[in-house]
Amino acid sequence: MPTEACKMVQEELMFLGDILCFSIVKKGLAKVGSMPDIATPIDLTRALESHIEPAIVSFVGPREAHDIVLKIKTKLSKMGAS
Amino acid sequence: MNFREFVKQPLPMFLIFWGALSGLFYLVVWYGTDRSDIFLDSTYVVFDGAIIFMALTFIFVYKFYGMKSFEGKVWLIMSIGGFLWMFGELASASKVVAGYLDVQSGALDYLQSNLDNVIIVGYLFFIAAFVYKAMYSKLYFDAKKIGMVVAVTLAFAIPSVLFVCLPVIGSDEITDYEKFVDVAYVSLDIVLLGLGAFIAIYWGREVSKGWYLIALGIVSMTIADSMIAGLDWQGIYYDGNFFELLFIGSYLLFALGALYQKKIHESFI
Numbered sequence: 001m002p003t004e005a006c007k008m009v010q011e012e013l014m015f016l017g018d019i020l021c022f023s024i025v026k027k028g029l030a031k032v033g034s035m036p037d038i039a040t041p042i043d044l045t046r047a048l049e050s051h052i053e054p055a056i057v058s059f060v061g062p063r064e065a066h067d068i069v070l071k072i073k074t075k076l077s078k079m080g081a082s
Numbered sequence: 083m084n085f086r087e088f089v090k091q092p093l094p095m096f097l098i099f100w101g102a103l104s105g106l107f108y109l110v111v112w113y114g115t116d117r118s119d120i121f122l123d124s125t126y127v128v129f130d131g132a133i134i135f136m137a138l139t140f141i142f143v144y145k146f147y148g149m150k151s152f153e154g155k156v157w158l159i160m161s162i163g164g165f166l167w168m169f170g171e172l173a174s175a176s177k178v179v180a181g182y183l184d185v186q187s188g189a190l191d192y193l194q195s196n197l198d199n200v201i202i203v204g205y206l207f208f209i210a211a212f213v214y215k216a217m218y219s220k221l222y223f224d225a226k227k228i229g230m231v232v233a234v235t236l237a238f239a240i241p242s243v244l245f246v247c248l249p250v251i252g253s254d255e256i257t258d259y260e261k262f263v264d265v266a267y268v269s270l271d272i273v274l275l276g277l278g279a280f281i282a283i284y285w286g287r288e289v290s291k292g293w294y295l296i297a298l299g300i301v302s303m304t305i306a307d308s309m310i311a312g313l314d315w316q317g318i319y320y321d322g323n324f325f326e327l328l329f330i331g332s333y334l335l336f337a338l339g340a341l342y343q344k345k346i347h348e349s350f351i
Binding site: 015020023054058061063 | 147148150151152153154218219220222284285288289290346347350351
């Protein structure tokens with residue numbers, strides 16, 4: 001069962017399709033030594049920077065990706081990521 | 083994944099092989115035979131093969147993303163366009179085969195007389211797919227980029243209108259429907275080329291290099307369409323013409339671009 005923060009990120013990226021969205025988040029978390037069940041907002045922020053943002057860029061380009069990531073990061077910071 | 087690694091994979095390698103085979107096939111037909119109808123018509127095999135592979139690749143790529151993904155919807159719309167083109171070309175080939183077998187078919191005649199409508203609707207699906215994709219990418223104004231898109235489009239549009247559209251519209255030798263078809267092809271090519279330039283300039287660098295391949299496919303197709311429209315207008319176009327290789331190239335480039343997109347996204351999961 002993914003954490004609340006992870007669920008939020010997955011919901012924001014659902015436009016990529018559920019399978020791709022879950023897989024990209026899972027791989028991003030694995031890269032920072034975490035997984036959906038235990039992911040903290042800090043893990044997710046690091047995963048966003050290292051893996052998820054480049055993935056989103058390859059779908060929608062850098063500007064739209066930047067806006068999406070910024071929106072997610074704002075929500076994550078409210079959930080405890082600094 | 084870089085392009086060199088990509089082309090070493092089985093499916094891209096097969097598409098490139100088909101392109102090379104097609105080139106060889108046309109060379110043999112032109113320089114190794116007496117160019118009688120049966121040899122020229124045999125080019126349908128490689129031509130239709132290319133368009134079948136394109137349509138199947140689109141469906142394969144669509145299945146990877148799925149209907150819930152916006153990218154999946156892009157490739158689904160492209161697939162519909164691809165299948166319409168494929169259907170049109172296969173119907174055309176069936177008519178030729180039926181001629182050799184001396185088979186009379188009302189259904190084939192009906193299909194043949196409506197082929198252009200099918201292909202024109204196919205164009206609309208391709209244009210719709212690109213527009214839908216653009217809705218998910220932030221569009222921003224860059225005078226230099228927009229200028230390049232407009233310049234490329236005008237460079238194609240002006241001679242197309244002057245040398246194809248206007249003579250066609252003013253002609254007394256063809257029916258209104260034929261005029262509509264000729265002008266529709268040229269107009270759709272202009273729109274598609276504008277989109278192709280936009281795709282290459284905006285998405286090729288920023289989104290994925292797969293879009294360069296698709297843009298190149300569009301350019302190849304619009305050049306082929308213009309050349310063939312020109313030859314047709316002068317009454318000297320026939321099946322098996324060398325310009326058809328540009329169509330084959332465009333279908334294979336579309337398929338390669340779709341596969342490249344899929345490979346790029348696979349690397350993130």
